[in-house]
Amino acid sequence: MYNIKSKAFTLNDVLFILSILIFNAVYTFFAAVKYSSGEDYYFYYLYSMFFLILVQIVIFFSQGHTFYEIAEAMLIFSLFSIGTFSYRDITPLFGVLTLLSARLVKISLKKVITIDFIFRLILLVLVVVLWSSGYLLDSQFTRNVSDGIILRHTYGFANPNTFGLFMVAILGEGIYLFWNRGRLSVHVLFSIVILYGINKVTDSRSALIIGFLLISLLLLHRILLKINLTFLSWIPIITFSISAFFANFVNKNSLLWIKLDDVLSNRLLFNSFFWETTPKSLFGHRIVQVTNEQALNSYGLLTGKILTNFYLTIFLGFGFVGIIIVLYLFTYTIRTLLKNGLHLEVIIFSLYLVLGLIENSVLNIFINWSLLLIINEKRCEHNTINTHQFDFKNISIKKGE
Template sequence: MNKIAKFVLIFSIIYIFVIVCLSGLGIIENKLYPRYEGSMPVLARFSYGFANPNALAAFLFQIACCLVYLKWNHWNIMENFLILLLFWVIYSFLNCRTVSILIMLLLILVNLCKYKLKDKSIIFLKYFSLFSLIFCPFFSFLTVILYGKANSSAALISDLLSHRIRNLFFSLNYYDISIFGNIYHRHKDFLIVDNAYGNIFIHFGVLVFILYMVLYLIAINYTIKFKNVPFLILLTVYLYYGIMEGYIINPYSNFTIFIFSIMFYNRNLLTSDKTECM
């Protein structure tokens, strides 16, 4: 796993550097994405050559995840500083609230497990990860149902999540629920589904959604069995990422997909790096 994490870390850094440089030279367009409050633009956000600011934030978040895994046994003040630096870049330059929150969640879990819980961390993460696996998709769809019933709390949550609940509500009503999914076109604003669980459900169908959740459960159970604390933290945080973005189902922005795909063929992968918290 260390080799995979190192490769992803190096690739992500080089890729970001190249794209941002090409954007600065004007070869790739630096798109403007204003943040709106109601109908009024209140903040200018730039893509720096990526499809949108959130796409760049996804790669920066992946760098943070790689650092957590690779530096777990030697985690100290410098590693905390690097994660906080990534948080500052994501929040100040990209104004990506989703990844900013997730970076802080990642940092809290790392320090909680590393210094406070220590050898009890795997017990805490066992229950927290299994709870998160149920909570994240349940919260997504329950909020959509409540939004459809004109629930004020659901409407407020949708506003806080940049209308993601509203978009998912309209999309679920626009497309028929299918076992094998739908031909999915991102051609209208309200059909842009930035919720991974809704995206899988609509695009790939009920069968793939169930399969994805079962495989994620198996991955969590394997990780618990081998007491690989840093990887369990990453699996858990990416579940919350799925509430607000669809990037967790893209292998290029979620290297844990590579790892738990390989893991089904090599169950000893999780123990090969000796990163477990003892």
């Protein structure tokens, strides 16, 4: 066992980091990209996920949790697993387990983010190399706008939104790691240039929104960190309530609803459709969705309908139990970050929860790197964003441990 400034990290912590890196790699090459050969490797993704979930379970039970924490985790895992079989998507379950096991990871948070940041850059380079070599497709999408048609590129990824959000995840981790190093104006200008490039290539509104919010945080952090942020603990409930309200109660013929739905690429219309057509139950149902590609290949027989609201996806796909679990975990995470004085982290985490109004990937670490911000929840309460350091000079190896 190794000691780092009186904190020890174990094999479990190393396994945790490896599980995150392997997940990102597996999701990249088995789920997020599109091969020129037309081969679908999603089953390889599923097989890999079963293994990674088993690893996360082993990590959790080896961390020395209390009896109450173990009982809580077993209940959450058992109930959410039922919803997983109903909805038939295993990715959110891995996100839930990550939130549970990350609590007692003792390696410096910034060290973990740094490793993930570097690994994501490597994955991006590999995807671009495979695309330029002809192994991956640039699945070009189009968007009709008032002054013409916008061409959206993927450069190896299957969808421009996936490409854009992955790029913004890299940008977000970069902002988090380097925000207090060097001149703020340089960081802001550099981030704006990168976000402009991402938007120019992918025209992903989701990526543009979360990227804009992260850059705004970079600009306004000194003001925001002086504000009492306890209200953010209500964000999970507020975002779910907004989602249900717009899907069920808002007049769809109102000018506001029509304009907002147009800006959000028919997301509000699809939310209402799935709310009305999917039964509500304790553990959810499978949600039959039609992608734009499937609609095009059907020669007019099908119309594209995708549920991109995270909270409605969990509520309808995982049921009442699933949404209660998710709201509890998110609220717990925010309150824990606030208790530890991690204001920057809690704002970033909350921004991604707000993104859940238009993207259903809040529990997907490939998109939402802020799930890692709960790492080592039992750090000292006086810790702040300025005290996240990782000093290799203080590493010592004790015999017999």
